[in-house]
Each structure stands twice: as C-alpha cells, then as structure tokens.
Amino acid sequence: MAYRMESEKDYEVVLKSLVAGGIAGMCSKSTVAPLDRIKILLQAHNKHYKHLGVFSGLKEVIHRERFLALYKGNFAQMIRIFPYAATQFSTFEFYKKYLAEVCGEQNHIDKFLAGSAAGVTAVTLTYPLDIIRARLAFQVTGEHIYVGIIHAAISIFKNEGGFRALYRGFLPTIFGMIPYAGFSFYSFEKLKYLCMKYASSYFCETCDRNTGGLVLTTTARLLCGGIAGAVAQSFSYPLDVTRRRMQLGMMNHAHAHNYSPSMLKTMKIIYKENGIVKGLYRGMSINYLRAIPMVSVSFTMYEIMKQILRLDTGMKL
Numbered sequence: 001m002a003y004r005m006e007s008e009k010d011y012e013v014v015l016k017s018l019v020a021g022g023i024a025g026m027c028s029k030s031t032v033a034p035l036d037r038i039k040i041l042l043q044a045h046n047k048h049y050k051h052l053g054v055f056s057g058l059k060e061v062i063h064r065e066r067f068l069a070l071y072k073g074n075f076a077q078m079i080r081i082f083p084y085a086a087t088q089f090s091t092f093e094f095y096k097k098y099l100a101e102v103c104g105e106q107n108h109i110d111k112f113l114a115g116s117a118a119g120v121t122a123v124t125l126t127y128p129l130d131i132i133r134a135r136l137a138f139q140v141t142g143e144h145i146y147v148g149i150i151h152a153a154i155s156i157f158k159n160e161g162g163f164r165a166l167y168r169g170f171l172p173t174i175f176g177m178i179p180y181a182g183f184s185f186y187s188f189e190k191l192k193y194l195c196m197k198y199a200s201s202y203f204c205e206t207c208d209r210n211t212g213g214l215v216l217t218t219t220a221r222l223l224c225g226g227i228a229g230a231v232a233q234s235f236s237y238p239l240d241v242t243r244r245r246m247q248l249g250m251m252n253h254a255h256a257h258n259y260s261p262s263m264l265k266t267m268k269i270i271y272k273e274n275g276i277v278k279g280l281y282r283g284m285s286i287n288y289l290r291a292i293p294m295v296s297v298s299f300t301m302y303e304i305m306k307q308i309l310r311l312d313t314g315m316k317l
C-alpha cells in the first residue's frame with residue numbers, strides 16, 4: 001500500500017514538472033517570437049530580407065506583411081514547444097538526480113551532463129515540429145508553399161524523402177544541443193547556487209510556503225537566466241545556423257542543389273559562400289537579443305511554476 005502511494009506521488013511530481021516546463025517554454029518563446037522569425041529569415045538568406053539588419057528587418061516584415069506576420073509560425077512553435085520544454089525540464093530533474101548519485105554532490109559536471117541529455121531527449125521527440133515551424137516562419141506573405149502545419153508535414157513527407165525529411169538537419173541540432181542545453185542548465189544552476197550561498201541578502205527571499213528555505217528573487221532569476229542564455233548561445237550558434245540552412249535548403253529552389261543532409265558539407269558551403277562572421281555567425285546579434293530574454297524568461301517561469309505547484313523545496317543555508 002505504501003509503495004502504491006509513493007508511486008502515485010511520483011506520478012504527480014512528474015505531471016507537475018511537465019506542466020511547469022511546458023508553460024515556461026510557451027511563455028519564453030512567445031516573448032521572443034518576432035525576433036525568432038527575423039532570425040530565421042536572416043539565417044537562411046530570404047531574398048526579401050537578406051540585405052537587412054535586425055531592426056530594419058522587423059520594420060520591413062511589418063511593412064510588407066503586417067504586424068501579425070512577426071508571429072508567423074508561432075502557433076506551430078507553441079504546439080512544439082510545450083512538449084519540448086516539458087520534456088527538457090522534467091528529464092533534466094531526473095538526469096540531475098541520477099547523475100548526482102553517480103558523480104557526487106560536489107561534482108558540478110553532472111549539471112552540464114544532465115542539461116545536455118535533457119536537451120537531446122527533448123529535441124529527438126519534437127524535431128519534426130521544429131522543421132515545420134521553421135518552414136512556416138520562412139514563408140513570405142503572397143508566396144506561400146504551405147497552408148498550415150498538417151499540410152507542411154504531409155508535403156515534406158511526400159515530396160522530400162519521407163520520414164527522413166522530417167529529421168533533416170537533425171545531426172547539427174544534436175551537436176549544437178549538447179553545448180547549448182548543457183551550458184544553459186549548468187550556468188543557471190551554478191549562478192543560482194552562487195547567489196544563494198554568497199549573496200543571499202541581495203538575491204534571495206524566504207519561501208515559507210514550501211520548506212521555509214531560500215529561493216531566488218524574480219530579478220535574480222531573470223539575471224541568472226539571461227547570463228546562462230548568452231553563454232550557451234556563444235558556443236552553439238554556428239551549428240544552429242547549419243541546422244536552419246539544412247532545414248530550409250529545399251525552399252530556396254535556386255540553391256537547393258547546393259544543400260545536402262551532410263552537416264559538414266553544409267557548414268563548408270556556408271563558410272565558402274559567406275565566411276565566419278557573415279556566414280556561420282550570421283544573425284548572432286539578433287540571437288543574443290532573443291536568446292538572453294528567452295532563456296531568462298524560461299528559467300524564471302519554470303522556477304515560479306515549481307513554487308506554485310509546490311515542486312520547489314527551497315534551499316537552506
């Protein structure tokens with residue numbers, strides 16, 4: 001009987017973690033949806049926007065396609081991001097707990113490994129939705145190829161090689177996810193720990209509702225999350241560009257023959273055509289503008305949801 005009750009409690013914790021992670025992901029992605037779309041247009045050299053910068057590109061989208069076009073592809077993003085973020089955050093908690101037992105509590109490498117594993121798990125389960133969302137966001141009003149999520153999925157599956165086409169660019173995504181998710185979670189957890197241990201009077205508040213322990217203030221969470229996002233993006237961005245180019249290569253019909261499922265070949269082509277700054281790191285400025293608030297809001301909302309759902313046990317110092 002006791003075992004059954006424990007299992008039910010574990011099931012409740014997992015369910016609450018999934019909900020907390022999903023809501024955090026939806027909030028963070030909605031916050032930066034306009035920047036997400038212009039990033040995709042710049043990364044893949046859309047013919048209408050490739051000559052523009054971040055802010056001029058945003059203005060041009062509004063002028064050419066109206067304000068709501070800034071959120072094009074965001075519905076598909078929400079359908080993708082809820083299971084993605086829910087899986088990533090909940091599996092991170094699982095991996096962190098397991099690796100802490102294996103590596104030891106004082107070995108902080110477990111946070112990096114847990115974050116990387118969680119990111120890989122989440123992206124593997126939701127990757128086809130990422131391709132569909134990117135295709136929808138890349139479209140320009142009046143030049144639509146796809147009319148919706150289902151139509152895009154069916155078209156890609158039928159016309160571009162079946163199930164494999166829905167995982168085009170998957171390899172660079174995985175290679176990019178390992179440092180991105182790893183450094184995101186590691187940096188946030190490390191900064192959170194440092195704030196609580198050495199500057200609790202500035203960055204923490206008591207949380208009697210849970211254990212009476214300490215939790216970060218909202219400002220501190222936003223700050224830690226923003227720094228974590230900047231660190232993670234610096235390491236993983238070239239692979240993100242490669243992934244997008246592989247995902248969208250078939251939509252640039254004039255250059256479709258240049259792109260293959262090969263990650264290294266695609267990176268070589270990007271480097272040869274545009275170099276490092278304007279190629280592999282193209283759109284990096286906008287990525288900082290979107291990654292910092294996105295990761296900041298994501299971690300902050302997850303921590304807040306953990307408190308609301310009574311999953312956060314606080315930290316006693």
